[in-house]
Amino acid sequence: MSDAPHPTHSQHRSNRLRAARRHSRAIDAALRRAATYPHPAGRIVRIETHISVVYLAGRYAYKIMKPVDFGFVDFTGLDARRRCGEAEIRLNRPFSGAIYLDVKPLSLDAGRCRLDRGNGSVIDYAVRMRRFDQRELFSNRVAHDELDDTDIDIAARKLAKNHLHAQRLVHGSTRAGTAALLRDQVLAALAPVERDPRTAEIARTAQLRRYCESELERLAAHLDARRANGFVRACHGDLHLDNLIRHGSQVLMFDCIEFSDDLRWIDVTADLAFLIMDLHAHGHARHANRLLARYLEATGDFGGLAALPLYVTYRALVRAMVALLKAGPPHAKGSTLRAGPYTPYLDLAAHATRARTPTLLLCHGLSGSGKSVASQALAEQIGAIRISSDIERKRVRPFAPPDLQTLPASAYTPEAIAAHYDRLVELATTVLGAGYTTLVDATFLNAVHRARFAALARRLDVPLLILHFHADSAVLVERVNARARGPRDALNASNASDAGEAVLAAQMASADPLDSAERHVTVDLDTNVPMDAFASTAWWAPLFERMHGMRETGTAPA
Template identity: 35%
Template sequence: MYGISSHGGPYVPIRAVKVPAVRDGRDFRGRCSLARCGFRRDPGRVTENRPFAAVRETHIGVVFLVGDRVYKLKKPVDMGFLDFSTPELRREACGREVALNRRLAPDVYLGVAQLSDVDDTPGESLVVMRRMPDDRRLSTLVRSSAPVRDAIGRLARVIAAFHTTAERGPHVDVEGTREALAGRWEASFAQVESVGGGVLDPDLLAEIEHRTRDFLAGRETLFQSRIDDGRVVDGHGDLIADDIFVLDDGPRVLDCLEFADRLRRLDGLDDIAFLAMDLERLGAPELGELLLDRYAEHTADPAPASLRAHYIAYRAFVRVKVACLRHAQGDASAADEARLYADIAVRHLRRGAVRLVLVGGLPGSGKTTIGGLLADRLGAVLLSSDRLRKELAGLDPGHHANAAYRDGIYTREHTTRTYAELLRRAGELLARGESVVLDASWSAEAERLLARDVAKRTSSGLVELRCAAPTAVTEARLRGRTGSLSDADPAIAQAMAAAADPWPDAVAVDTSDTPASALAEATRLVLG
């Protein structure tokens, strides 16, 4: 006799089944029939896709699906990260699973039942649940391209509300530190390196490790701010589309990570990023983006895009580790799965890289136009020396402060002060995970050295771009421009050109054509 998996795969063979007495939701000793336990055979609901009874076995338990109920039995195993070795520990684990999962699905987790043998001897504890309809599983709906955007919005609201009331405190916060996340990454790297030989491209794995460490190295301020803002919660820990059901009265989110508290204590964004990653894995990255956007709206979460991308990458690499372990145990098909998840991880690590981009050049070179367009394209913060210089002088940015070269608010002293403040603000933003575009002339090597130091200190990628155009073009721009914050004219531009230090580390961007073409080239140079 064989059961049929609710996930579409085969169950283990069932040779003989002894059905002990069970009563839903409370300890009960004695015998009872299926009818007394609330089961009624309904021929209309017993279909090829929903057998009346089935069994599913995992490495830590056995799940019995009978009619409209699910019974989950813990195996007597001790795997280090969980210990079900005694009846008392298994009973405690069942109670813990019910209590934690009732936070999101109180009407699904009915309680803990107690088995008894035919001689009334107390037996095993089981988690008792309502059986969910397989055809309403989120993963099934996504794979079939069913319209689920509204459901995704409702799900984001449910998870946001759950996180709002979730347990917090120092014992929870400790798992949200940069060091804790780095430790989990490093543990995964070690496991993949030990069992993933021949599965992943070594260069790809090296890139994932390098990009991860760079992001974490410079972002202590970001992670501390998340803790200070109360963003670290006792959450779900294992949000995947297979365990979410879209019902008419709202989603049901099942199977939180109940056996290891520390793995469930995490940044709320990390928690929901797991599901966003899983939706991308199912071929619907746009649904993952929608989920995270709606979650951010409901929680007023100011997280930078880099942190969102990092958590998606982290969750993908957790699945890389699991797939590599399965492959090492003989599952050949897990190799392709590991590569799929690795591609998701590296793609988001690249997308989430924190960058400092210097966009420089002489007056009229188009640096301010390109700097603004590039910041929009990258989702970066734009800081402009022209605006900041006047702010520091107590002037309205639109006020013209025309002066001779290195006179007025353009003295060496005021210029030094302007660049120092420009880089101080950039450093703070980079430490919080925000990429920054700095629009300034960058004509002095001393100022560029300070910028390089900021990038190094915050483990941020540095790109130096020098906008350039023929003199006739730049002079025409200076004479004809309106609404610019700059006070430079052709004479000042000539004086700046004569005094500028060589800039061999910069890559030239030709701005003599359209802004669109210059932006395309600048974007290519930044993103590679």
């Protein structure tokens, strides 16, 4: 027997990675040549991420997985890359429609690399996709200030539908979706940020670690209860702006997590949080607020809000980690403590650790007063969570879309209305408990209903404001009639109400006036203006001045 020492595991791994890098360079050189492709390729465009390279060639895009091993993913084996490609085709189709086509072999034939042709040995695999217009990526639309409300609304509708119909986790030995696994994942994303000299100062890592560990412990029972109740589902898992595209009248989501069940089988709120986080990181807070609002209108999943700030922090840490991987190791110890592509993500993660004090805002006004459209615009501006009485009345069960058909008269008996306000109190308690300013959009014409929410504010020790929306009677009549003629759409706040002219007349005759104590916490808002005025911060000046005054006295959120 030889006395030579056996190579260590680390030596084997190092040798394997060096060989993989040589292989990767050869494949890259081949796919940069038009002759490698079995069709006209034109000018080939190369797009690289930390784990893959995409080549845009003619009418198609080809994705090659890098032979890398980052711990959370190991693509150093050819068979692993093939399996990943096949999984990518299968798993992306629910999100991206017909973009994904098939997996093609890359062969070495007579010393030449050939894609999907030749009789040589297979040396790699490429996922073939239909090529799309890169200008329509959400990241590019953001960069050119072209991302609009329609993009957000369609994305919210698409994501909500995917989540509502996604396969639920079958409980067994898997740790997917558990609080314990999430803890491992969050701290694993934080660790490289803590170690890297480029980010230690920017990230305020000690504060981030304290926040993450504290929230993971506080929310453990909540996270496991969500899992037990079916909210851990087959999700996309990587919903940042580079992975969404506007495609005609649709928004397509591509490049989902296919290499790890633990990263794909997650709480639906964790999936939503990725896109919310990335919009915030790119300076689009209003769009992030609108996305969340539309998603909640479509799903009613207010229970997911409790962990949303933690998930946003986690997703920001993931993107910071990816940016560090792409940047490579720092050039010298203690150097490059400058801003980099990871900076907005770390700033956002640090911001999420700040304590928040919510406020309870009650809409008050007759049908047609514009409170639904106005409150929707307000929620987008200040990041409040809006609970629509009209929408929630028509949601047949939790985590389901509302059925906006006109309800029978039995839904509006005194008993039914009282039960409905019970539900609104329950939802407001959930949202306030998650730390979000809560905007309840109901008429609140009955003093008894207002008193219940005033009692809730006292019990939870949160500030209360009543937003009194009013308009001329002729304007009210015109608006309720116009609404009755309009289409019904679950993502349109203005048309869920069943109230017509007769209901409006009954409201005028029976409404309880605000008493002196209520008047003391009321902000008067005249809606005799065009509806688009509600999107202006100037129109909300009376409310913002009142909230600023409350902040000065420590009774409202900063």
